[in-house]
Amino acid sequence: MSVGPIGVLGAGTMGAGIAQVAALGGYETRLYDAVPAAARAGAARLGEALASGVARARWSEAEAETAAARVEPVAALAQLAGCPLLIEAAPEDLELKRALFAEAAAACGPDTVLATNTSSLRVAEIGVGVPGPERLVGMHFFNPPALMKLVEVVATAESSERALALATEVARGMGRTPIRAKDSPGFVANRLARPFFLESLRMLEAGVADAATIDRAVRGEGFRMGPFELVDLIGLDVNLEVARSFYRQGGEPERWRPSPIQERLVAEGRLGRKSGAGYYSYPRPEDEEEGAAEPPAEIVPRLYAQIANEAALAREEGVASPADMETAMRLGFNWPRGPLEITGLLGAERVVEILERLRAERGHAYTPAPLLVAEAKGEMG
Numbered sequence: 001m002s003v004g005p006i007g008v009l010g011a012g013t014m015g016a017g018i019a020q021v022a023a024l025g026g027y028e029t030r031l032y033d034a035v036p037a038a039a040r041a042g043a044a045r046l047g048e049a050l051a052s053g054v055a056r057a058r059w060s061e062a063e064a065e066t067a068a069a070r071v072e073p074v075a076a077l078a079q080l081a082g083c084p085l086l087i088e089a090a091p092e093d094l095e096l097k098r099a100l101f102a103e104a105a106a107a108c109g110p111d112t113v114l115a116t117n118t119s120s121l122r123v124a125e126i127g128v129g130v131p132g133p134e135r136l137v138g139m140h141f142f143n144p145p146a147l148m149k150l151v152e153v154v155a156t157a158e159s160s161e162r163a164l165a166l167a168t169e170v171a172r173g174m175g176r177t178p179i180r181a182k183d184s185p186g187f188v189a190n191r192l193a194r195p196f197f198l199e200s201l202r203m204l205e206a207g208v209a210d211a212a213t214i215d216r217a218v219r220g221e222g223f224r225m226g227p228f229e230l231v232d233l234i235g236l237d238v239n240l241e242v243a244r245s246f247y248r249q250g251g252e253p254e255r256w257r258p259s260p261i262q263e264r265l266v267a268e269g270r271l272g273r274k275s276g277a278g279y280y281s282y283p284r285p286e287d288e289e290e291g292a293a294e295p296p297a298e299i300v301p302r303l304y305a306q307i308a309n310e311a312a313l314a315r316e317e318g319v320a321s322p323a324d325m326e327t328a329m330r331l332g333f334n335w336p337r338g339p340l341e342i343t344g345l346l347g348a349e350r351v352v353e354i355l356e357r358l359r360a361e362r363g364h365a366y367t368p369a370p371l372l373v374a375e376a377k378g379e380m381g
Helices: 013-024 036-055 061-070 094-108 161-173 194-205 211-219 227-234 236-249 260-267 299-316 322-332 339-346 348-362 370-376
Strands: 006-009 029-032 071-074 085-088 113-116 136-141 150-155 177-182
Touching (some): 006 013, 013 029, 013 061, 036 061, 036 071, 094 113, 113 161, 150 161, 150 322, 161 177, 177 322, 194 211, 194 299, 211 299, 236 260, 299 322, 299 339, 299 348, 348 370
Parallel strands (some): 006 029, 006 085, 085 113, 150 177
């Protein structure tokens, strides 16, 4: 393999997971943490995960042993000199990431590509003050990295093609599927998933159906989990903070306004499975859906229309190619179909019709994207 050793900055759960897939992909991997004991603990956790993978027949014992031998915990950033690529996996704190990159850049020289695993911060903002902004890119892995195949390779306005190509090559070498994303709020997958959650909450607030009925309607479309089940798993507080971040970074568009229902539930301490209650109470009864009524017919078209609209707005902004948008949702969120396939199921004309009706009833959160309107009129060739 032509690429030299990979450096991973941050030995927490995500950092150790990234180091694991790097080592399994054949890369010599140096795992750094500002706290040396944390780097050693991360390497130990990585070894346990490799052993667990053997028990589950994900890889052989020999592969696990070879991968573990490729991982070296290091106590100083100077030991990362010579790594062509550093992947930062520190907590989502802007100043922490900036300081870490500034120190890493000084220790490793001008040719090292610096990749951040951020999921909620702008890559360009992290790189402010770092010499050589052309070498800064995003490499957004999904959690847990060992199981999730998607990596969003994020390009800032200054990212060089060399840096992007290296990040893409390494992601493929790790056995992941890389897609190219613009440095914008939520990149691709998290942005396109916004209406999956927010429109479901609007339907709940409007009394269209309760959470269980909306979830049942969505599962009936082939989704593994409905939106409320998924938020309970993620954590209502985590999902709400993502919603707030989107709203701020996007200039407070109405379609991204956080839901007052979720604000209230979080304030009450109903955070989902981890707190014993969210949209559901846990443990959930096995027979709680017996005898449930048929979901209202408007649930799926309304949800799909907003998914199609967000995808059209993302296409207008050049957030990603249509093919990469489809891949992002299939691999990042396990959707049974991507947003453009969803658009095709309804047809642009019907999507715009649904949105215009909802805009007349409920306001600007439903304003259709100009691109969708043009497609509905047959103006796109």
